[in-house]
Amino acid sequence: MSEAKVNMHGAHGAEGSGGVSRRGFLKGAALAAAAGACGAPVLRALSATAASPLAPQGEWRPATCQGCTSWCSKEVYVVNGRGVKIRGNARSKVNGSASCPKAHLALQQVYDPDRIKTPMKRTNPNKGRNEDPKFVPITWDEAIETIADKLMELRAANETHKYMLIRGRYTNLNAVLYDRMTKILGSPNNISHSSICAEAEKFGPYYTEGIWGYRQYDILNTRYILCWGADPLSSNRAVSASLRDWGDVLDRAKVAVVEPRLSATAAKADEWLPVIPGGDGAAAVAMAHVILTEGLWFREFVGDFTDGENRFKLGQWVDPESFEEKYTHGLVTWWNMELKDKTPEWAEPLCGIPAEQIRRVAVEFASAAPHVMSWVGGGPCMQVRGAYASMACHALNGLVGACDNVGGALAYSKSFNQGIPDPKEYYDDAAKVGLKNEKIDQRGRLELPSLNGGKSGGGVVTNNTADGILNSDPYDIKVCIAYWNNFPFSSPQGERWERALTKIPFLAHITTNASEFSWFADILLPDTHSMMERWGFVNVSAGGWGHCTLMQPIVDRVWDYKADETEIPWLIAEKLAAKGFDYLQRYFIEQIKDPETGKSPTNEQEFSLYCTKLMTQNYWDPAKYKGGDRFNGWEDFCKAGVWNSDPYKFRARWGKMKTKTGMFEFYSETLKEALASHAEKHGVSIDRVLEVCKYQARGDMAFLPHYEEPYVLGDPNEYPFVLVDYKSRLNREGRSANCSWYHELKDLDPGDEQYQDVAKFNPAEGRRLGLKDGDRIRLTSPVGSIECTAKLWEGVRPGTISKCYGLGHWAYGRLASKVFGKTPLGGNNNDLIPADYDRLSGASVFYGLARLKVEKIRG
Incomplete structure (x- = not known):
């Protein structure tokens, strides 16, 4: 250290x-x-x-880190069955030998003495935060028998839809438990964590260029990076690769970061633009105005005026017939309806960034085009009106020809995962009836469009599940299995989840550590650690390459674990078959076979292995080769641990985008169609949908990237500050707090302190409040309060309080809490954030919503 x-x-x-x-x-x-x-x-x-x-001599064995969605390929040095060191897998073209700090904390996680070591059952029938569950050890057989009995009770009562499966983080084997098992049992309620992760961030790229998913960025070939609420050196995707390459980037490119706090990336940038929370959209459309009025759009992608004369003049309407577009749609409409008056001077009071800086950054960015990128993170998007900020920030990529271009913002590289067979022939009559019920998260209702993929209710509204359960709307949930999740801690206003989980009669939680979610469970099942103890695989892309990286059981299991997505479903299927329901077991035996031998699985370990081999067969089987790295078979793939894609085909999507027009849509016909479908479904107008969902747009403005005023909860006179939540470079999905290294190294995050949970204030405001470093304070929002420590730090925009997410556990282990099961260590930011949504995407709101007041704790 x-x-x-x-x-x-x-x-x-x-x-x-x-x-x-x-x-x-x-x-x-x-x-x-x-x-x-x-x-x-x-x-x-x-x-x-x-x-x-x-x-003692050991060996380096391939592995995968799932500490965040960078999903880096790793190697673990294993000595006598025990992992002792971690490094990047040099075979990966995505991250190579690079590694960020998160990966190393896996060593403390996998050997954490506070891990659950054997199945446990609750003996206290009362549930609540102040009720000790009084867990006692049981056998795996008793635990699975109990779960199977509860599922059979639902079937006997014709209530299969009242079963719910909740998924947090996952591998690409998740279809087994999350999808196939849930559907065969007859429930529509497979609820993922996705909308507390990045759905609003995906909204802008989908409704401009048809990508609902993460993007990758070609940073080694870029000349300008414009980051919007993204922190690539700390907590966005491809962190290891960014850390490896950022020095090279800074030698030949400029970096500008739009962020209310001085993030790790902003600290290493050429420009920091400390935006007012919620003001990103104003800055983005002002930059678009500058790019057009200065004639800096990329004509090879966008097109030009038919006579070559730039008619984009301040305040002037442009005849659409005078401009001939190439690979875009609706630019002139965007100008006429939104951009023509949106100058940097107009934007300055709305976003807090000086007009001169907005103009200069816009000109420098566009002048370096097309090898530039507008990198859109969650900050501008995971707000109540974030969908349009997502569109506005991403639209800059289209304006300068950066989409699908060298040094620009790219789609993910092509991968070749093989799915597992359709389960429909294994639905019995009860399952068919159960699957017709509405989902418990209420997606697709008038007020929750959740337009993933252009479909009303196509996404998930994860955090609203708690309200559905609490209100028995559309019905009660009676049996729930959850894995790799901790929604009472990771979701805004998590106390709703505590009350909701108290209401569920039977809850099984599959987890490595007993967490806040576990406190309300009836059965606890000890889970494998993703990096070292299980089979699985994931895909990720960065820098023009994609990889499929493998998880393998590479260390000795210290205690009695089972893998969540494969081994436990197999055991449940066996028990259900013994009780007269054999559809799930037959599906597993008949449809999941070893691709090399054709053998059906006979136990949970074989099932887990065969699932992995089947779904990755296109990578390792020479007879099914489709591209990228070539392998001589399964063993060859296991030895490498990672498959790399072919190089990215730049500009291949120009004119072939998955939008309604096939073009990059500044006027989104794709969004227009989706909103019209949702409105028709509910018998209302599109304007009514937008009104109910808290957006300001009406008419055609609804289909354009544009600025909307931030929706902030709380009277500014009573709550004068806005919370700026951010993620630590040490957070392994919020699960690091029981690692001693997390606390010892916490000052690796700019402005943070070792062994403390600090809320950071601009020094001038901190002094005005009479605060000094180390003071104990209480932060209160309209929905909750937490206690933490004050820190005066220059990297905070006035009017905001910046605080890292990750501490505040009251259950996770001895280091994570002051008193396990009772007293948190530090404060959980989510206790301050109201439960609200960017409703067009379904995303939970984490940014620009919670107003705060500060109280110094005396004595």
Whole structure:
């Protein structure tokens, strides 16, 4: 730890004196962070030959990190069945040998003494936050028998739809438990975590260029990066690759970050634009105005005026017939309806960024086009009206020809996952009836369009599930199985989940550590750790490459775990078959076979292996080769641990985008069709849909990227600050708080402190409030309060309080809480954030919504 800090400070000092390049500093800082996480000297921590000749010799085994959605391919050094070190898998073209600090915390997680070690059952029939569950150990047989009995009770009562499966993080094997098992049992209620993750961020790219999913960014070939609420060096996707490459980026490209706080990425950028929360859309449309009036749009992609004269003049209407578009649709309509008056001077009071800076960044960004990117993160989008900010920020990519272009914003690379067979022939009559019921999260209702893929109710409204349960609307949930999730902690206004879980008669939780969700469970099942103890695979893309990276059981299981997505469903299917319902077991045996031998599984371990082999067969089977890396068979794939795609085909999507017009849509015909369908479904107008869903747009403005005023809860006179929530570079999906390294290294996040949970104030405002560093304070919003520590820090925009998410657990382990089951350590930001949504996408709101007041705790 100390050596890593000395190296970082030394590099910083040398940079200031001109002795170290920006590139060298960034690379040194990334290496020091990794070394600090490993708790070893900088070079030896990453060396495959670092072991002493007298030390036990092990081997590097391929693995996958799921500490965030970067999903990096890794290798774990295993000695006598125990993982001891982690590094990037050099075979991966996505992340290579690079590794961010998160990965190393997996070592403390997998050997955490507070992990659940055997199945447990609740003995206290009363449920509630203040009710000790009084769990006692039971056998796997008793646990699965109990679950099977509860499922059979629903079938006997013709209530299969009252079963619910909740999924948090996942592997690509999730279809087994999440989809196939749920449907065969006869329930529509497979509820994912997706809308507390990134659905609003996906909205803009879908309704402009037809991509509902994450994007990748070609940072090594870019000339300008414009980040909107994204922090690639800390918590966005491809963190390892960004840490590896950012020094090179800074040597040849400019970086501008629009963010209310000085993030890790902003600290290493050329420009920090400290935006007012919710003002991103204003800055984005003002930049679009500048790009057009200055004649800087990319004509090869967008098109031009028929006579070559730029008619985009301040305040002037343009005849659509005078402009001939190439691969875009509706540019002139966008100008006439939204952009013609939206100058940087108009935007300045709305976004808090000086007009001169907006104009300069816009000109520099567009002048470097088309090898530039507008990188859209969750900050502008996961707000009540974030869908249109998502469109506005992403539309800049279309304006400058950065979509699908070298150095730009790209779709994910093509992957070749093989699905598992359709289960419909295994639906009995009860299942067919049950599947026709409305989902418990109420997606698709008038007030919750959730327009994933252009379909009304096509997405999920994860956090609204709690309200559906509480209100028995559309019905009660009686049996629930959940895995790899902790919604009372990870969802805004999580106390609703506590009350909802109290109401469910039977709840089984599959988890590594007993968490806040577990506190309300009737059965706890100990889960495998994703990096080292299970089969699985995931896909991710970055920098023009995609990879499929494999999870394998590479260490000895210390305790009695089973894999959530495969082994446990197999055991449940066996028990259900013994009780007279054999449809699920028959599906598993008849449809999931070893692709090499044709053998059906006979136990849960074989089933888990065969699922993985079947779904990855297109990567490793020479007879099914479709592209990318070639393997000689399954064993060859396992040894490598990762498959790499072919290089990205730039510009291949120009004119072939999955929008209604096939073009990049500035006027979204795709959104118009989706909204019209949703409105017709409910017998109302599109304007009524927008009104109910809290948007300001009416008429054709609803189909254009545009600025909408932020929707903020709370009287500013009573609650003068706005919360700026952000994610730590040490957060493994909010599950790091029981790791000692998390607390020891917490100051790797800009402005944070070791062993403390700090709320950061602009120094001038902090002094006005009479606060100093280390003061105990209470933060209160209209929906809740937390206690934490004050920190005065220059990297905070006035009028905001910046606080990292990750602490505030009252159940997760001895280090995560002050008193397990009772007293939290620090405060959970989600206790301050009201439960609301960007309703067009279904995304939960984390940003720009919660107003706060501050109280100094005396004594």
